[in-house]
Amino acid sequence: xxxxxxxxxxxxxxxxxxxxxxxxxxxxxxxxxxxxxxxxxxxxxxxxxxxxxxxxxxxxxxxxxxxxxxxxxxxxxxxxxxxxxxxxxxxxxxxxxxxxxxxxxxxxxxxxxxxxxxxxxxxxxxxxxxxxxxxxxxxxxxxxxxxxxxxxxxxxxxxxxxxxxxxxxxxxxxxxxxxxxxxxxxxxxxxxxxxxxxxxxxxxxxxxxxxxxxxxxxxxxxxxxxxxxxxxxxxxxxxxxxxxxxxxxxxxxxxxxxxxxxxxxxxxxxxxxxxxxxxxxxxxxxxxxxxxxxxxxxxxxxxxx
Amino acid sequence: xxxxxxxxxxxxxxxxxxxxxxxxxxxxxxxxxxxxxxxxxxxxxxxxxxxxxxxxxxxxxxxxxxxxxxxxxxxxxxxxxxxxxxxxxxxxxxxxxxxxxxxxxxxxxxxxxxxxxxxxxxxxxxxxxxxxxxxxxxxxxxxxxxxxxxxxxxxxxxxxxxxxxxxxxxxxxxxxxxxxxxxxxxxxxxxxxxxxxxxxxxxxxxxxxxxxxxxxxxxxxxxxxxxxxxxxxxxxxxxxxxxxxxxxxxxxxxxxxxxxxxxxxxxxxxxxxxxxxxxxxxxxxxxxxxxxxxxxxxxxxxxxxxxxxxxxxxxxxxxxxxxxxxxxxxxxxxxxxxxxxxxxxxxxxxxxxxxxxxxxxxxxxxxxxxxxxxxxxxxxxxxxxxxxxxxxxxxxxxxxxxxxxxxxxxxxxxxxxxxxxxxxxxxxxxxxxxxxxxxxxxxxxxxxxxxxxxxxxxxxxxxxxxxxxxxxxxxxxxxxxxxxxxxxxxxxxxxxxxxxxxxxxxxxxxxxxxxxxxxxxxxxxxxxxxxxxxxxxxxxxxxxxxxxxxxxxxxxxxxxxxxxxxxxxxxxxxxxxxxxxxxxxxxxxxxxxxxxxxxxxxxxxxxxxxxxxxxxxxxxxxxxxxxxxxxxxxxxxxxxxxxxxxxxxxxx
Numbered sequence: 001x002x003x004x005x006x007x008x009x010x011x012x013x014x015x016x017x018x019x020x021x022x023x024x025x026x027x028x029x030x031x032x033x034x035x036x037x038x039x040x041x042x043x044x045x046x047x048x049x050x051x052x053x054x055x056x057x058x059x060x061x062x063x064x065x066x067x068x069x070x071x072x073x074x075x076x077x078x079x080x081x082x083x084x085x086x087x088x089x090x091x092x093x094x095x096x097x098x099x100x101x102x103x104x105x106x107x108x109x110x111x112x113x114x115x116x117x118x119x120x121x122x123x124x125x126x127x128x129x130x131x132x133x134x135x136x137x138x139x140x141x142x143x144x145x146x147x148x149x150x151x152x153x154x155x156x157x158x159x160x161x162x163x164x165x166x167x168x169x170x171x172x173x174x175x176x177x178x179x180x181x182x183x184x185x186x187x188x189x190x191x192x193x194x195x196x197x198x199x200x201x202x203x204x205x206x207x208x209x210x211x212x213x214x215x216x217x218x219x220x221x222x223x224x225x226x227x228x229x230x231x232x233x234x235x236x237x238x239x240x241x242x243x244x245x246x247x248x249x250x251x252x253x254x255x256x257x258x259x260x261x262x263x264x265x266x267x268x269x270x271x272x273x274x275x276x277x278x279x280x281x282x283x284x285x286x287x288x289x290x291x292x293x294x295x296x297x298x299x300x301x302x303x304x305x
Numbered sequence: 306x307x308x309x310x311x312x313x314x315x316x317x318x319x320x321x322x323x324x325x326x327x328x329x330x331x332x333x334x335x336x337x338x339x340x341x342x343x344x345x346x347x348x349x350x351x352x353x354x355x356x357x358x359x360x361x362x363x364x365x366x367x368x369x370x371x372x373x374x375x376x377x378x379x380x381x382x383x384x385x386x387x388x389x390x391x392x393x394x395x396x397x398x399x400x401x402x403x404x405x406x407x408x409x410x411x412x413x414x415x416x417x418x419x420x421x422x423x424x425x426x427x428x429x430x431x432x433x434x435x436x437x438x439x440x441x442x443x444x445x446x447x448x449x450x451x452x453x454x455x456x457x458x459x460x461x462x463x464x465x466x467x468x469x470x471x472x473x474x475x476x477x478x479x480x481x482x483x484x485x486x487x488x489x490x491x492x493x494x495x496x497x498x499x500x501x502x503x504x505x506x507x508x509x510x511x512x513x514x515x516x517x518x519x520x521x522x523x524x525x526x527x528x529x530x531x532x533x534x535x536x537x538x539x540x541x542x543x544x545x546x547x548x549x550x551x552x553x554x555x556x557x558x559x560x561x562x563x564x565x566x567x568x569x570x571x572x573x574x575x576x577x578x579x580x581x582x583x584x585x586x587x588x589x590x591x592x593x594x595x596x597x598x599x600x601x602x603x604x605x606x607x608x609x610x611x612x613x614x615x616x617x618x619x620x621x622x623x624x625x626x627x628x629x630x631x632x633x634x635x636x637x638x639x640x641x642x643x644x645x646x647x648x649x650x651x652x653x654x655x656x657x658x659x660x661x662x663x664x665x666x667x668x669x670x671x672x673x674x675x676x677x678x679x680x681x682x683x684x685x686x687x688x689x690x691x692x693x694x695x696x697x698x699x700x701x702x703x704x705x706x707x708x709x710x711x712x713x714x715x716x717x718x719x720x721x722x723x724x725x726x727x728x729x730x731x732x733x734x735x736x737x738x739x740x741x742x743x744x745x746x747x748x749x750x751x752x753x754x755x756x757x758x759x760x761x762x763x764x765x766x767x768x769x770x771x772x773x774x775x776x777x778x779x780x781x782x783x784x785x786x787x788x789x790x791x792x793x794x795x796x797x798x799x800x801x802x803x804x805x806x807x808x809x810x811x812x813x814x815x816x817x818x819x820x821x822x823x824x825x826x827x828x829x830x831x832x833x834x835x836x837x838x839x840x841x842x843x844x845x846x847x848x849x850x851x852x853x854x855x856x857x858x859x860x861x862x863x864x865x866x867x868x869x870x871x872x873x874x875x876x877x878x879x880x881x882x883x884x885x886x887x888x889x890x891x892x893x894x895x896x897x898x899x900x901x902x903x904x905x906x907x908x909x910x911x912x913x914x915x916x917x918x919x920x921x922x923x924x925x926x927x928x929x930x931x932x933x934x935x936x937x938x939x940x941x942x943x944x945x946x947x948x949x950x951x952x953x954x955x956x957x
Contacts (some may be wrong), residue, residue, distance in 0.1 A: 018541060028672070047776075048841055049847070050847035050849055050850070051844070051846070051847070051849055051850070052849075052850035052851065052852055053849065053850070053851050054851070054852065054853060054855070055851050055852065055853060055854075056675070056756050056853075056854050057754075057854075058677045058678055058684075058754060060677065060688070060754055061535075061754075062949060065840075066833060066836050066837050066840055069834065069836055070829060070832045070833045070836055071829075073832060073836075074825075074828070074829055074832065077762065077828075088824075088825065088828065090817075090818060090821035090825070091818055092707070092710075092711060092818050092821075092822070092823075093821070093825065095706075095707055095710050095711075096698055096703070096707070096825055098698055099696065099698050099703055099706075099738070100697070100829060102697050102738065102739070103692065103697040103698065103743055104694070105742065106692060106695060106697060106745075106746055109742075109746040109750065110416045110746055110749060110750050110754060112750075113748070113750030113868070114754040114755060115753050115755070115820035115854045115855075115894075116674070116675075116754075116755035116756040116854055116864070117667060117854045117855070117867075118862075118866045118867055118868050119856075119857055121867060121868025121872070122866075122868060122872075123871060124746065124750070124868070124873070124874045125743075125868065125872070125874070125875075125876060125877075128739075128742060128746060128873075128877070129743065129876050129880070131739060132736060132740055132742070132743060132877070134767070135735045135736065135738065135739040136735055136736055136739075137733055138735070139731055139732055139734075139735035140728075140732060141730055142714075142731075143714070143717055143731055143732075146714050146717050147717050147718060150718075152711075152714060173929060177707035181899040188828055192544075212855050212857075213854055213855055216844075216847070217840055217843040218840070221840065221939065227612060252772060258470025264785050281779050281878065301721060301724065
């Protein structure tokens with residue numbers, strides 16, 4: 001029951017959190033910024049609209065948003081949100097979920113290529129490249145977590161005596177993992193300094209340029225998928241950051257969403273004070289995260305034996 | 306056992322019938338296909354019942370020419386490798402009915418069916434052979450029949466070249482195999498496979514390395530793979546399908562079999578296989594990404610998948626040497642599962658590429674585009690194949706990779722060297738997965754989606770219904786295995802039941818996980834349908850417009866401005882540059898008013914370059930000097946033979 005509530009809360013709150021990023025950015029720029037509920041208005045507006053489809057596209061183009069949204073929702077279904085057990089979980093689910101995320105990417109890329117637009121092709125190629133690099137980091141993190149806890153599911157990572165958080169036995173090592181995961185989060189969610197969601201110069205964009213031709217409810221589904229995905233990554237981070245397990249489920253939930261909001265705010269700060277990298281620097285940036293986790297894995301060889 | 310050989314006889318009879326009915330083209334095809342398929346289905350039912358039967362190790366041996374004994378033995382591993390042979394062959398044959406539609410080539414088609422029957426029989430015999438001579442015989446027949454199948458269109462010079470290259474690698478590989486076998490024979494004096502375990506430990510390592518090279522050249526192990534990207538585009542598509550889907554797996558079977566026969570050899574073997582698998586997998590997919598010829602790309606992707614299978618085997622072998630039963634079991638099981646799955650989706654993709662080639666007359670991705678609108682069945686099935694081969698759930702490719710991952714993670718807590726190796730194996734699997742996604746979004750996205758880049762692509766129409774049906778069957782199989790993997794995983798587990806190394810392992814708890822994988826896949830599909838319905842509902846009574854793609858303000862786009870395969874893969878391929886030779890040709894802008902200029906990216910093959918530089922050229926130079934031996938004088942040639950015989954007589 002609590003899990004269902006937590007899941008519903010997460011899904012409902014997911015659109016609001018990115019507005020926090022916009023608020024922080026506006027504050028830095030000395031502006032007032034959009035209202036916190038802006039994304040709900042956007043979704044409702046988009047749901048009411050029809051769509052214009054490019055004559056170049058086929059049914060694959062319409063498949064992209066649905067698959068993308070589904071895979072992000074699957075992540076939330078299997079992730080322990082707000083200190084509760086996830087709705088579904090099994091030993092080994094992490095492989096399946098990260099591969100499902102790959103499926104979402106597969107169809108987003110195909111939808112972009114379906115428009116026959118050179119810009120979208122460019123975005124698609126970059127998305128494929130950068131996420132491959134990020135995949136390396138993610139699997140390195142999975143290896144590390146398995147080595148620490150012997151578990152292969154999100155739920156097992158964060159429960160029991162050997163929970164993966166900075167208060168636990170391997171807390172110091174997890175600091176590096178947090179940095180790495182943060183980099184992966186920025187990459188996978190197309191944030192600055194990898195990609196800039198606000199820019200309107202098509203050549204510099206990755207994710208935004210891939211969805212140029214989507215409109216109406218299709219675009220809304222893409223946006224929802226992106227918000228769920230960002231929430232998943234920040235929830236992942238917050239679980240590692242949060243050493244406390246409170247008795248009161250409500251307090252637990254508040255603590256969880258509080259940390260998540262802080263993470264969103266930090267993303268806003270990063271976006272305000274850094275510029276987007278040149279494209280050729282991005283692989284190095286992502287590989288830094290891999291190097292960090294790999295370093296931790298090497299450290300564990302001495303610690304455990 | 307006898308009935309299994311009888312089913313092979315039926316397949317062979319199908320080949321003979323094709324030759325007999327050569328004058329009635331359609332009748333010939335029908336009879337050949339029907340007979341061979343019947344034989345395959347009979348064999349398949351025997352194989353399946355054998356896999357789940359408790360008794361194993363049936364043997365049969367016949368004296369042949371009073372010289373050698375031909376011995377066959379059935380065990381669970383052999384039966385498992387028979388599955389792809391008997392499943393893919395009839396499907397591919399059914400496809401060939403329309404694919405080989407040229408009446409003027411009736412004789413050639415008949416010979417092709419005859420050779421096909423021989424190929425299928427020889428593959429089955431390779432798997433069943435249980436002594437050195439039988440194996441070598443079947444192996445050679447397999448290599449030769451597939452060589453002739455590759456050069457079906459022998460008028461084209463490039464096809465002949467590709468065929469010769471395959472021939473060289475097949476025979477060169479066989480030489481290594483014979484060397485390995487000879488080494489065993491010289492130590493034991495026995496032809497029987499059981500003798501392998503009796504030789505001394507250091508010799509075992511040497512035998513394995515020789516056999517690994519020999520089998521690797523058939524399977525497409527990294528530096529020995531260069532015949533694949535040449536031979537597969539040259540061969541007719543259904544032949545590429547059977548070769549890539551089934552025949553190269555015989556190399557895997559050989560590696561696995563020799564490993565098992567040597568019995569508990571040094572840990573070095575497992576590590577070697579694992580490292581070879583990682584190199585093969587990663588470089589295979591990078592080269593696939595760099596190539597724009599669909600069939601060449603699929604051939605490189607076969608190299609990649611052989612890498613994945615070898616990673617699985619390597620994990621298993623490391624597990625055995627570390628006495629980690631779970632790691633060993635899931636590594637081997639994952640490798641077998643991937644062998645099975647790959648045979649289906651790779652054949653599907655080759656058949657799809659064949660349909661494209663047949664209809665659009667080109668296999669260059671940069672000349673295609675927008676095919677899904679004109680070839681919907683081919684397009685949709687190709688999409689399924691692409692998702693499956695990228696290892697994404699809920700399709701079949703994921704299941705094998707899941708097992709391999711699961712096995713590899715069991716090794717994460719091992720000692721130092723195995724630990725580092727398993728970590729690297731997991732990471733390479735992840736990178737291979739990401740790059741495979743990039744590679745197959747490229748093929749599908751550029752060849753089937755977007756706008757046609759040439760007139761041929763714009764005028765292509767759907768291939769025949771028979772060809773379509775085969776592809777649909779295979780695509781459905783990919784989905785079914787992905788959603789309901791349990792019976793198929795049981796097949797792979799059954800394939801391992803005669804392996805004394807690991808057959809005490811209790812795998813029943815694992816089925817709980819597999820059922821959950823299957824439930825998750827179902828959940829995902831349900832969610833997908835749910836959101837799809839929601840989307841439908843949202844679009845009810847809405848205005849749906851259509852217009853050109855948004856060109857960011859540019860109003861005169863042409864189809865040539867679309868992203869090409871070269872540009873799509875360039876950034877990623879460039880990342881692996883030292884291992885992938887890239888040549889950029891740019892004529893540059895010279896005048897104040899820019900004129901015509903060209904920009905071309907050519908990607909070579911590292912192994913090919915090195916072979917040319919260090920093997921082919923020095924060899925040619927040496928042979929040039931020995932030219933005087935070859936003078937065309939028959940008498941002297943005979944003298945050579947006599948001399949050689951005398952020398953041998955004294956030596957032996």
